[in-house]
Amino acid sequence: MNLHHKMDEADRRNRLDDMAQGVLSTPMDRPEGPLKVSGTATYAHEAQPEGMLHGVFVRAPRLGRVVEKDDAAAREMAGVEAIISGDRLLRNPAQGTANEAPIQGATEVHYVGQPVALVVADTFETARAAAQSISFEIADADRAPTDPRNYDSPEDEQSSMGDLEKAMKEAAISIDQTYTTPSHNSAAMEPHASIAHWDGEKLTLRGSYQMLKYNRNELADALGVDPENVRIVAPYVGGGFGSKLGIAPEAVAAALAAKETGRPVGVAMTRQQVFESTMRRSETKQRIRLAADANGRLSGIGHDAWVSNLPDEDYFEPVTQATPFTYRGENRMIGTHVTRVSRTCAGSVRAPGEAVGVTCFEIAMDELANAAGIDPVELRRRNIAEQDPTGDQPYSSNKLDATLTSGAAAFGWDNSCPAPSSRREGEWLIGQGMASAVRVNTLMGSKARVTLDPDGTATVETDMTDIGTGTYAILTQLTAEMLGLKPSAVEVRLGDTDHPPGAGSGGSWGAASAGSSVFLACQSLRGHIAKALGTDEKDLTLKDGQAIADNRSVPLSEILDAPLESIGEIEPGDTGDDVRQATWGAYFSEVAVNAVTGETRVRRMHGTFAAGRILNPKTARSQCLGGMTFGIGMALTEELMHDPRDGRIVNRDFAEYHLPVNADVPQLTVELLEERDPWANPMQAKGIGELGICGAAAAILNGIYNATGVRVRDLPATLDKVLAGLDD
Amino acid sequence: MKTTLTINGNTHALDIDPRTTLLDALRNHLDLTGSKKGCDHGQCGACTVIADGRRINSCLTLACMMDGVEITTVEGLGKPGDLSPLQDAFVRHDGFQCGYCTPGQICSATAMLEEARAGWPSAVTDNLEGETVSLGNGEISERMSGNLCRCAAYPNIVDAIREVSERKEVAE
Ligand code: FES
Ligand code: FES
Numbered sequence: 001m002n003l004h005h006k007m008d009e010a011d012r013r014n015r016l017d018d019m020a021q022g023v024l025s026t027p028m029d030r031p032e033g034p035l036k037v038s039g040t041a042t043y044a045h046e047a048q049p050e051g052m053l054h055g056v057f058v059r060a061p062r063l064g065r066v067v068e069k070d071d072a073a074a075r076e077m078a079g080v081e082a083i084i085s086g087d088r089l090l091r092n093p094a095q096g097t098a099n100e101a102p103i104q105g106a107t108e109v110h111y112v113g114q115p116v117a118l119v120v121a122d123t124f125e126t127a128r129a130a131a132q133s134i135s136f137e138i139a140d141a142d143r144a145p146t147d148p149r150n151y152d153s154p155e156d157e158q159s160s161m162g163d164l165e166k167a168m169k170e171a172a173i174s175i176d177q178t179y180t181t182p183s184h185n186s187a188a189m190e191p192h193a194s195i196a197h198w199d200g201e202k203l204t205l206r207g208s209y210q211m212l213k214y215n216r217n218e219l220a221d222a223l224g225v226d227p228e229n230v231r232i233v234a235p236y237v238g239g240g241f242g243s244k245l246g247i248a249p250e251a252v253a254a255a256l257a258a259k260e261t262g263r264p265v266g267v268a269m270t271r272q273q274v275f276e277s278t279m280r281r282s283e284t285k286q287r288i289r290l291a292a293d294a295n296g297r298l299s300g301i302g303h304d305a306w307v308s309n310l311p312d313e314d315y316f317e318p319v320t321q322a323t324p325f326t327y328r329g330e331n332r333m334i335g336t337h338v339t340r341v342s343r344t345c346a347g348s349v350r351a352p353g354e355a356v357g358v359t360c361f362e363i364a365m366d367e368l369a370n371a372a373g374i375d376p377v378e379l380r381r382r383n384i385a386e387q388d389p390t391g392d393q394p395y396s397s398n399k400l401d402a403t404l405t406s407g408a409a410a411f412g413w414d415n416s417c418p419a420p421s422s423r424r425e426g427e428w429l430i431g432q433g434m435a436s437a438v439r440v441n442t443l444m445g446s447k448a449r450v451t452l453d454p455d456g457t458a459t460v461e462t463d464m465t466d467i468g469t470g471t472y473a474i475l476t477q478l479t480a481e482m483l484g485l486k487p488s489a490v491e492v493r494l495g496d497t498d499h500p501p502g503a504g505s506g507g508s509w510g511a512a513s514a515g516s517s518v519f520l521a522c523q524s525l526r527g528h529i530a531k532a533l534g535t536d537e538k539d540l541t542l543k544d545g546q547a548i549a550d551n552r553s554v555p556l557s558e559i560l561d562a563p564l565e566s567i568g569e570i571e572p573g574d575t576g577d578d579v580r581q582a583t584w585g586a587y588f589s590e591v592a593v594n595a596v597t598g599e600t601r602v603r604r605m606h607g608t609f610a611a612g613r614i615l616n617p618k619t620a621r622s623q624c625l626g627g628m629t630f631g632i633g634m635a636l637t638e639e640l641m642h643d644p645r646d647g648r649i650v651n652r653d654f655a656e657y658h659l660p661v662n663a664d665v666p667q668l669t670v671e672l673l674e675e676r677d678p679w680a681n682p683m684q685a686k687g688i689g690e691l692g693i694c695g696a697a698a699a700i701l702n703g704i705y706n707a708t709g710v711r712v713r714d715l716p717a718t719l720d721k722v723l724a725g726l727d728d
Numbered sequence: 729m730k731t732t733l734t735i736n737g738n739t740h741a742l743d744i745d746p747r748t749t750l751l752d753a754l755r756n757h758l759d760l761t762g763s764k765k766g767c768d769h770g771q772c773g774a775c776t777v778i779a780d781g782r783r784i785n786s787c788l789t790l791a792c793m794m795d796g797v798e799i800t801t802v803e804g805l806g807k808p809g810d811l812s813p814l815q816d817a818f819v820r821h822d823g824f825q826c827g828y829c830t831p832g833q834i835c836s837a838t839a840m841l842e843e844a845r846a847g848w849p850s851a852v853t854d855n856l857e858g859e860t861v862s863l864g865n866g867e868i869s870e871r872m873s874g875n876l877c878r879c880a881a882y883p884n885i886v887d888a889i890r891e892v893s894e895r896k897e898v899a900e
Contacts, residue, residue, distance in 0.1 A: 033819035034808035036827030037834060039762015039801065046761035054756075124752055125745040189766045189774055189828040189878050238764070238828030239878050271767040468826030468879045622822050622881060629880030654771035654876060661873040665882040667865060 094246025113276025146647030162331030167300030190238020211504025242348030279347035321353035351690035362698035399610035407608030431707025437585030464502030470619030482522030484542025508687025520568030598723035627692020736804030773875035802831035825879035
């Protein structure tokens, strides 16, 4: 009794609005909240099994080829059980949805900090001391340069339409500027960690991962075992933001060590190792060209991006992902250029592409607004396209205008084009800035099992994860809504590959994809109940454990004599191509810049967003707070510094890589617009986990310009850069 | 090395490597994994516990130095069904997302409320002579800035703490 649905056309049935329980789209507290606040939710390096050994990585101190390892002292230390090295260790983590092992091997060192051995001992302290005692002889070998240069321009990453050069020449106003963003780190608060143990051929890995169905195949492939023999468990994940999309070195090392020692082995990366040997967002250089008439209407858009990655990695930061469809303009040139470097692997960090691409584009739009003397909100409004100008598709929905209007009103935006440096309070220069938000929307295949018990309780099972995103909450609400139960009667079990494979958390697709599979499973359970009552599913009301139809109200316990189970499966289809699906929004900020020190303080920041049906306004708002705060970090402080001599990350801890702290973040405000997008999925909901970062930093940088007249094009806007501008 | 730790009112006799930090003693030897390791370097606050009433980073102290000190971890503040007022306020205000920084935030906030009551000024306190400090958003943000939250629940954390602090003020 399963239900499979392929999204080949818009689903306008809008079934969720017919339900009667009234719990979906309410700000319900997270059901797992009490566990998290009391320290009883168990993360990856917790629930340690009896007799667990501790593994600590040894990192490569320089680039080249390992020719000799001196581990005699380590082997002699009491308590050291094994030293794992060799061809199966991962060079770097798998990319998101890779579904196979990444490059393996611990001999060729392609970036400083690459894990080259794992020391396993009875205690963490011994393993750490032994790891520190190991030294390597590393011979020179041909390696990619440590600073990005000599870019390739892959043919299918270049596109053009009309004649941009001509449009630029004929434009009344044009902008042609280059912007740079540095490498970033996801910096989830829980460092990557895994506990592996084998039972014969069967491996169980407790890990901190975002996409278990892929991670299972990646881990099995790396170990050379059958995926059927691999189980991954991740009920709670201490943040991901892209860094835990693919299987990472510690999982494979823990599994190898557990096999060799015959005991469970736990490996928790240090914070420094997370910085060095997981993922960074590539640094970017972006040239943006805008051609506009005197009214600010765009006729041409150019967006070229230069990014880097390790040799033989397919992934590159998709900087220009939203450029083709955000604004109007018939002449376009969009291209991505990639080079190979000896730096930590580049991969996904929250909203790959738009996080930096929309940010720089929205700074360019602010430059255009200033050059044209047009209110920046109005400028954007004038450039909203009727349909995707590149793909020639209609938008499934385009709420940019609505979010701009509503956001400006909520913030109290001054649309009189106040001149830069016109407001001063003592030594503080005050300014306002805004930017649009846009992020592509994606549906992924996902499965879930829902079991309805005669006692009026339901259980949801899928290997989908909750990385802080609110999956436990929204799947509880959705099931309660569809089956007419109190949320307390629903138990959601996540993060276990023994359950049906879900979409995983990433690309903002988790809630909509996993939610749709649960929706479908519930839909089929409703069909069964309707049939038992001799009525049509559409005429069935389920509420408070009662089935109501044809003026009858029957408790579920009278209809069911055994648990009723259904697996729902959503499959992406033509709606992914027939229409342009995206989520939209607008940010507004008020910043104060110190005229003496160049320090920027964000005084107020507001975001208005539209992402289809909002499943839980409390957890959705929290996602937006998170994204906007990433934006504050990107605008003002976050920057991985690579040593030009060997590419190493110099600032590989929280003392030197500056995340926003509580005092850097004002009481942000968030407004979520009511919307239904029938093209997205049967729930008409879209992703919201990343929308909040896609352009957020631009609202602050544009505010700095308005406050000071200093245009920072090299992110982040640290004090030195602002001061240098203030001097002239 | 033999050490006796008093944690949440219970005494534990341990015989552990003298290099063991208080945090690792809790997590690896006592199965008290509520205290989290985010950096092991005193840079994130995820490991915050309360030692004789003061908040400390448990990764920055060796377990053997804590003999005779009353340690309170998040597990000692409340349990599901019997949450402390701050724990309860964090749930209602969504003062967390992934939850990994949360035990540290809550231990930190618990001790911080007492610091303010005792009149300890912070970098943003105007009146350095006050008997107590009243906690507005700015004071709370400043005093909670040793606890990083990458999920960035900061505004909700501030709301949760302010609610509890105001309730306490009214009760007094
Ligand atoms: S783990 Fe102790 S401060 Fe980060
Ligand atoms: S809740 Fe995830 S780091 Fe704070």
